[in-house]
Amino acid sequence: MNRVENTFRILAGVLAALLAVGPFLPQWMLFLITVSFGKGLVVLGLMLLLRTGLVSFGQGLYYCLGAYTVGSLGLALGVKDAFLSLFSGALAAAVLAFILGFLLANYRGIFFAMLSLAFSMILYGLLVKTALLGSTDGFNISVPTFLSLNVSGRWVRYAVYSLASVVIFLAALGLNRYSKTAMGRLSPAIKDNELRVEYMGASVRRAIHIKYVIAATLAGMGGALTAVTVGHIDPELAYWTTSGEFVFITILGGTGSVLAPFLGALIFESIRSFAYEYSPTTWQMVLGAALLLVIFFLPSGLWSVFKTRPKGA
Amino acid sequence: MIDILTVLVDGLLYSSWLFIIAVGLTLIYGVMKILNMAHGSLYALGAYMAASLAGSWLGHGYAPLGSYAMLALAAVIVGLVMGPLIERGLLRFMYGKDEILLLIVTFALFLILEDVIKLIWGVDPFFISEPYGLLGSLDFAGLSYPAYNLIMIGVSLATGLGLIWVLQYTRQGKLLLAVIHDQEMSQAMGIKVNRFYLITFTIGAMLAAIGGAFTAPTVSVVPGMGVEVIVLAFAVVVIGGLGSLPGAALGALIVGLVRSAAVHYLPEIELFSIYLVMAMVLLLKPQGLFSSVEARKI
Numbered sequence A: 001m002n003r004v005e006n007t008f009r010i011l012a013g014v015l016a017a018l019l020a021v022g023p024f025l026p027q028w029m030l031f032l033i034t035v036s037f038g039k040g041l042v043v044l045g046l047m048l049l050l051r052t053g054l055v056s057f058g059q060g061l062y063y064c065l066g067a068y069t070v071g072s073l074g075l076a077l078g079v080k081d082a083f084l085s086l087f088s089g090a091l092a093a094a095v096l097a098f099i100l101g102f103l104l105a106n107y108r109g110i111f112f113a114m115l116s117l118a119f120s121m122i123l124y125g126l127l128v129k130t131a132l133l134g135s136t137d138g139f140n141i142s143v144p145t146f147l148s149l150n151v152s153g154r155w156v157r158y159a160v161y162s163l164a165s166v167v168i169f170l171a172a173l174g175l176n177r178y179s180k181t182a183m184g185r186l187s188p189a190i191k192d193n194e195l196r197v198e199y200m201g202a203s204v205r206r207a208i209h210i211k212y213v214i215a216a217t218l219a220g221m222g223g224a225l226t227a228v229t230v231g232h233i234d235p236e237l238a239y240w241t242t243s244g245e246f247v248f249i250t251i252l253g254g255t256g257s258v259l260a261p262f263l264g265a266l267i268f269e270s271i272r273s274f275a276y277e278y279s280p281t282t283w284q285m286v287l288g289a290a291l292l293l294v295i296f297f298l299p300s301g302l303w304s305v306f307k308t309r310p311k312g313a
Numbered sequence B: 001m002i003d004i005l006t007v008l009v010d011g012l013l014y015s016s017w018l019f020i021i022a023v024g025l026t027l028i029y030g031v032m033k034i035l036n037m038a039h040g041s042l043y044a045l046g047a048y049m050a051a052s053l054a055g056s057w058l059g060h061g062y063a064p065l066g067s068y069a070m071l072a073l074a075a076v077i078v079g080l081v082m083g084p085l086i087e088r089g090l091l092r093f094m095y096g097k098d099e100i101l102l103l104i105v106t107f108a109l110f111l112i113l114e115d116v117i118k119l120i121w122g123v124d125p126f127f128i129s130e131p132y133g134l135l136g137s138l139d140f141a142g143l144s145y146p147a148y149n150l151i152m153i154g155v156s157l158a159t160g161l162g163l164i165w166v167l168q169y170t171r172q173g174k175l176l177l178a179v180i181h182d183q184e185m186s187q188a189m190g191i192k193v194n195r196f197y198l199i200t201f202t203i204g205a206m207l208a209a210i211g212g213a214f215t216a217p218t219v220s221v222v223p224g225m226g227v228e229v230i231v232l233a234f235a236v237v238v239i240g241g242l243g244s245l246p247g248a249a250l251g252a253l254i255v256g257l258v259r260s261a262a263v264h265y266l267p268e269i270e271l272f273s274i275y276l277v278m279a280m281v282l283l284l285k286p287q288g289l290f291s292s293v294e295a296r297k298i
Helices: A003-024 A027-051 A060-077 A082-104 A109-129 A155-178 A182-192 A194-199 A204-230 A240-253 A260-278 A283-297 B002-032 B039-059 B066-089 B099-121 B148-169 B171-181 B183-188 B193-218 B227-240 B245-265 B267-284
Strands: B137-140 B143-146
Touching: A003 A155, A027 A155, A027 A182, A027 A204, A027 A240, A027 A260, A060 A082, A060 A109, A060 A204, A060 A240, A082 A109, A082 A155, A082 A204, A082 B267, A109 A240, A109 B099, A109 B227, A109 B267, A155 A204, A182 A194, A182 A204, A194 A204, A240 A260, A240 A283, A240 B099, A240 B227, A260 A283, A283 B099, B002 B039, B002 B143, B002 B148, B002 B171, B002 B193, B002 B227, B002 B245, B039 B066, B039 B099, B039 B193, B039 B227, B066 B193, B143 B148, B148 B171, B148 B193, B148 B245, B171 B183, B171 B193, B183 B193, B227 B245, B227 B267, B245 B267
Parallel strands: none
Antiparallel strands: B137 B143
C-alpha cells in the first residue's frame, strides 16, 4: 500500500470520527476544537515554510486579514454565509501574499522572519487607528448562515465545527499531495542547499513565492474560520505575539506530518484555556520552558515521539 | 516655521531614545549573530529595577539627585545578573546553530522573562516620575521641554561614543573587531572567543536595561512594556544595517524624524510610519544602509 493512499485513509478516518463525535460534544468543546483548527490551518502553512527552511514571525498578518475580511464583508454587504466567508478570507490573504511575496522571496533567515513581522505590525497599526472598524476594540460578527440550510440554535456551533473539519481535511490532504509534487519536493532541497537547487534549474525565488502564498492562504482561511467561530475580532490578531504563538505551535508539532499542526494547536489551546484559569501569570513561562525543552530534546517536534518509522524510510 | 523646528526637536529626542534601545541589539547581533528577541524583556527588567531602586531611594528621603545614580545602578545590576545568566545558562549551547533557531530560542526566553517580571513585581503599574520633573524645564524656540530630555540625549551620546571608542582605540575592542570579522581565525590566533561572547552579551543586556531604566521615569512601568520595544529596535537596526553602530545611529535618526513628522502632520499613520520606512529602505537596499556586501559561502 503506498503512503499517499495511507495518508488519505488516516485523514478520512479522522474526518469521519470528528463528524461522528461532534453532536455528542458539549458546546465549549466544539468551540475549543474549532478555534484550534483555525490556528492549525495557520500552522499548517507555517509548517510548509519551515520545511523550506523559513520561519515567519508575521503570519498574524494573514490570520488577521482573513478575519477582518469576513468582518468587513459582514459590515458592508451583510455577508453572513460561512462558506463565502472562509473563501473570501483566504482569497484576500492570497492576493496580499502574492504582492508582498515579490519582496519577501528575496529574504531568508531572520530577515524573512522579522520583515514579515514588520508587515503584520503595519496592519496592526492601521487597524488600531481605523475607527470605522472599531479601533483597538474590534467589532462583533453576526452568527453565520450556511448556504440555504436551516441551521439554528445549538446546531450552529456543530455546523461550523463540521465545516472546519472538512476544511482541515482538504487542506491537510492537499498539502500532503503537494509535498509529493516536483514543486513540493523542492522544499527540503531549498532548506538544504539553495545554490544546488538553482544549479539544477529550478527558481528558488519562485518556489518560495508560491509556498509563501500557499501559507498565507491557509492563514487567511484560519483567520476567517476563527472570526466565524468566535464572533468577535480585534487588531490583536495581527500583533506579533499572536504570530509568535503560531511559531510556537509549529515548533511544538514539528514538520513530520500534516496532522501535527492540528494536534499541536489542539494541545496548545487546551492547555491555554486551563492555564488562563489556574495560573494566568506563569503560563507564558511554561510555554517558553516547553519551547526550550522541545528545541533541546525533540528537535523534530512532539510528533517525533509518535513516529515509529525510521527517518527517511 | 516653529512647526518644523518642533518636529525636528521632537524627532531628535525620540531618536536618542531609539538609539539607546537599539544599540544593544545591534551589538549582540554584530558579534554573536543572535537577534535577541528577549531584548525588550531586558529593557522592561531595567525599567522595573529602576523603579524599585529609585523608588526606595526617594522613599528613604535621600537626596533626590541620587535617584539618577539609582537608575544607572539598576541597569548595571540587570546587565550583570541577566547577561551571564542567559549567555552561560542558555545561549552557549546554541552557538553554531542556525540563526533562525537562535531567534526562536530567544523568543522562548522572551516568554519566560515576561512572566518572571510579573512574578517579581506583580501586575500593578509602577510610577517613578520624580526624576523626570526634578530638573525643571528648558525653554527652546518658544516651547518648553523637560530638562530630563538632556539626560536621555547625554546617555545616548555617551553609549554611542563610548562603544566607538572601545572598539576603535582599546586593545580589547580591537580584539573584538577581529572576532566579528572572523570568529574561527581569531580563535586560532588565541583569542578567547567565548569570553568575548559573554562580555558582549552582558554589555548588550546592560544597554537594553539602561534604555529601560532611563525611560522608566517618563512612562508608567507596566507588564508588557517591552513587547513593542523589540519590534521598534529591530526596525531601527535593520534600516541602518544589522550589526552596524553608525547604522543604528542613522536608523534611529531616520525613524525618530519620520515618526515625529507623522505625529505632527498625519497622526493616523504614526504607528506604522516606522515600519513603512523600514520596508521601503529594505526594498531599495536589502541589507540596510550601512552594510558591506558579504561573500557568499557555500
